[in-house]
Amino acid sequence: MDKLTPYFPLNSRVKKGDIVSLVVTIVIYVVVAAVLGLLFGLLSGVPVLGFLIGIVGTLVWIYEIVGIVLAILSFI
Numbered sequence: 001m002d003k004l005t006p007y008f009p010l011n012s013r014v015k016k017g018d019i020v021s022l023v024v025t026i027v028i029y030v031v032v033a034a035v036l037g038l039l040f041g042l043l044s045g046v047p048v049l050g051f052l053i054g055i056v057g058t059l060v061w062i063y064e065i066v067g068i069v070l071a072i073l074s075f076i
Contacts, residue, residue, distance in 0.1 A: 013025055014071045014074040014075050015074075015075075016074070016075060016076070017075070018075070019075075021075075022071060022072070022074075022075040025067075025068075025071045026068055026071060029064045029067050029068050029071075032064065033060070033061070033064050036057070036060055037057070040053050040056070040057045040060075044057075
């Protein structure tokens with residue numbers, strides 16, 4: 001788990017058994033996903049950028065899902 005900390009810095013805040021730190025971390029991931037989703041939605045209308053935004057959006061979604069799963073595993 002320590003090897004993943006540089007890639008998921010928010011998960012270092014989650015402490016075992018501390019529900020508040022888990023909820024705060026998950027809320028941060030969800031808010032970032034919502035803001036980026038809105039931004040990607042606006043930029044996807046541009047014909048050339050639409051394909052690239054789709055790829056970047058998928059990669060960001062995967063990063064956030066993995067971050068949430070790792071936060072839950074850190075909590076447990």
